[in-house]
Amino acid sequence: MYDVIIIGAGPSGLTAAIYAARANLSALMIEKGAPGGQIVNTNEIENYTGFQKLSGSDLALKMFDHAMALGANYEYGNVMEVKKIGDFFEVITDSNTYQSKAVIVASGMLPRTLNVPNEEQLKSNGISFCAICDGPIYKGEKVVVVGGGNSAVEEATYLASLVQHLTVIQNLKELTADKKAVELLLKQKNVTVLYESLVEEFIVGDDGKLSGVIVKDANNVVKTIEARGVFEYIGWLPVTHMVKPLGVTDQWGYIIANEKMETSVPGLFASGDVRQKQIRQVVTATADGAIAVQNVLKYLESR
Template sequence: MPKSYDVIVIGAGPGGMTAALYASRSNLSVLMLDRGIYGGQMNNTAEIENYPGFNSILGPDLGQKMYDGATQFGAEYAYGNVTAIRVNGDLREVDTDEGNYVAKAVIIATGAEHRKLGIPGEEDYSGRGVSYCAVCDGAFFKDREVVVIGGGDSAIEEGTYLAQLASKVTIVHRRDSLRAQQILQKRAFANPKINFVWNADTKAILGDENKVTGVQYTDKETGETHVIPASGVFIYVGIMPLTEGFESVGILDEAGWIPTDETMATKVPGIFAIGDVRAKTLRQITTAVGDGGQAGQSVFDYIQSLQDADLKVNA
């Protein structure tokens, strides 16, 4: 028989661990499931400087502190890649490649991932000059030259943000015009610190043993190869929600994100979603933690409502 819990949290990043903390502290039995080590993307972050309470902390260290807090009231943790969620009356069945579970409520905290360019140097210098989040890492490049790759809303918004910190921002785009909203384009074009390179096919991210030194690209019109000197490279070529396996539940929007209300509830009772997997604008550790706290309380209220309904039936 599948092992039973009050709450199953799918994903053990900052949001999932916070939800597990709040739910278990409310005396609910909680299981956190993750296909990797707890901590999520924090494990790939060298330094975190924008989390309250710490001037600076290593990502894995913050992940460990959150895990210790999440499990102090009895929440369990297990490896498992979730392949399906099914609704069976008041129960939510969760299938994984390591076994099956059942719970009264499920919190989805699987996050999202940035699309990669797949070019030489991208993985090698990840966290050492290559970033996918200007709000997270922009402060490390104050008064330095940086490159932004992309031409959509995110690339132009983040490029404008970086212009407040960097000495120069070069936006590299593979086309001859941007896809971003006109108001974002106007702001970027009007900023004297922002440069544009058009029709550029990015070929490699260059660097020495420790850091990024530049970006190599080919001009698609002339075929010539050029190098842009830079200390940082910010890549914005798309972001994808990690919602594979949840399609049949009926909680995804047309782009694969999970819409919720302010209590983190989806349109299917007993299924909640938090953090980067939600349809939202700001994806940060702090926002994931806020979502997790709300969801932890919401599942308690939801399970309480089930118990109240049972009492009425049996009265």
């Protein structure tokens, strides 16, 4: 029986593993893919304190090595379900069942994607899901935002301040974000909105990077929009299927946890992008991981 099982080895889970190792907890971190989480596929990180600029995969490796050097216990596995049985947990993966006194869910989230031709190939080569992270790369360029909800409109307004021209592609007749946010976006002189339009395909340029987007409108008119960057804001899917039966998620599937990372189930903690929160960045994910472990310690003492 472990003291704590950490689900996910992204920035949040790896930080939790570091704090757990230093606190002498018997801890197991379970990861279904490459350790590092979302940052593994991130070109450059320029806003993580202490590192002016480094690639996401380098930061992921540094975090993983740090956890391993402290003796963190890591296993490959896809967690399917977390059960609370009396005062302990059963964590069921595709190949094993583990038991622990506490669980930290740090499984992050995945972006919804358009599933159109060339999308997979251009991820990290023009297609991004994070304007704060990748926006500055496209300073002075032509850029597209796909989506019309709050995230799309707020991020489009931010991007408009950086880029030469921004086209927003929205599938509905209007932008569905808050009125004020929409007004702010539409005031920008370098923004065009294409309503009732769908992305048909992304174009790969001679350099292997994105060069444009093929769009079809409600009258079936097809046009090509020149763009070096596309930001898809059509929603995120928190990875919380494994704890759904425990009733700790909100209507969008994010885990509800307080500032101690405690959920409503004693011993079950949530950390990083997977929880309901305002800012999802590496720095907030790592902070959550540290806080979660401090409160796991308190929980174990109180049992």
